[in-house]
Amino acid sequence: MVTDSSAPRGFGHVETWVFDLDNTLYPHHLNLWQQVDERIRTYVSGFLKVSKEEAFRVQKDYYKRYGTTMRGLMAEHGLKPDDYLEFVHEIDHSPLVPNPALGAALERLPGRKLILTNGTRKHAENVMRRLEVHHHFEDVFDIAAADLDPKPLPRVYERFLARHTVDAKKAAMFEDLARNLETPYALGMTTVLVVPEGQREVFREHWELEGRDAVYVDYVTENIVSFLENLLAKLRL
Structure with a gap:
């Protein structure tokens, strides 16, 4: 059971940075x-x-x-x-272009960086290479690694944490769907909901827009690069 807290969790203790892939590492408007x-x-x-x-x-x-x-x-x-x-996953990845600002921010984050996605490893690698951020990530935990179980099932996160020996209480999770942050929060992660500008015009399902104010969402941002840059400045990194 998730309970409310007086303040959002911080990042000073974070040793592992966990990122969703689609609509999180790149802008949703690229479609x-x-x-x-x-x-x-x-x-x-x-x-x-x-x-x-x-x-x-x-x-x-x-x-x-x-x-x-x-x-x-x-x-x-x-x-x-x-x-x-x-x-x-046989799609055209050409709308993605290198994102040097994202790469620079990822490089400065202290600790490990991992991808946790409901997609495939092949798709994740295609996306990361197009963005030119692949070398910043230690590994990809994809739908096959999860035994074909998807987020937000709790056992997916448990398998991920065990596979990569991640201490949830020293980790942060970035996601574009709020419901996928409920279990990470319950496990002790600091949570960030990435909701890019213009997403209301792109999303078709109302429930996908819900959760911005949920107690298990510590932070909400429309721009992951700006968020990371501001975070790094606060951490003086």
Whole structure:
């Protein structure tokens, strides 16, 4: 059970910095995830042999209830995930360009940097290389490493912490969905919700916008680079 606290947690004790990937490390307005979203709909339509309209309904229903559409298809229709994961992540990464300011901020953060994503390692590596920040991260914990379980399931975070020997009470988590921060907060992490400008025009689901004021969100930022730069200045790093 998450309980309220008098003040947000700080960063002076943080030894491990954990980042979500999509819509967190890069701006949402690039619509990179929209490509994945559309390919998921196409896959669902073909797999279930339904219209695109019905596929959209199923996709969003499973995403909300299971954490990922894939997990819903596995649970309710016996989906074998390998082909699905390969298909939905075959996207054009060219909208991403190098982000030297992000790279500089990551380099100055003291301690380890890790990616925790519901996507694949291949997709994460493509994104990080396009941003030219791949060399700042120690490793990627992807959907395969999580045994195909998605955030926000608590066991995903437990597996992540065990795999990488991370002390949650000395870690910070950056995410674009508030619900994915509830368990990290309960485990002792400092939490940051990344909500880029213009996201209300891009997101289709109202529930994805919820949680900015939740007790398990320590900080909210519209710009991850500015947030990190201001944090580093406060930490005098």
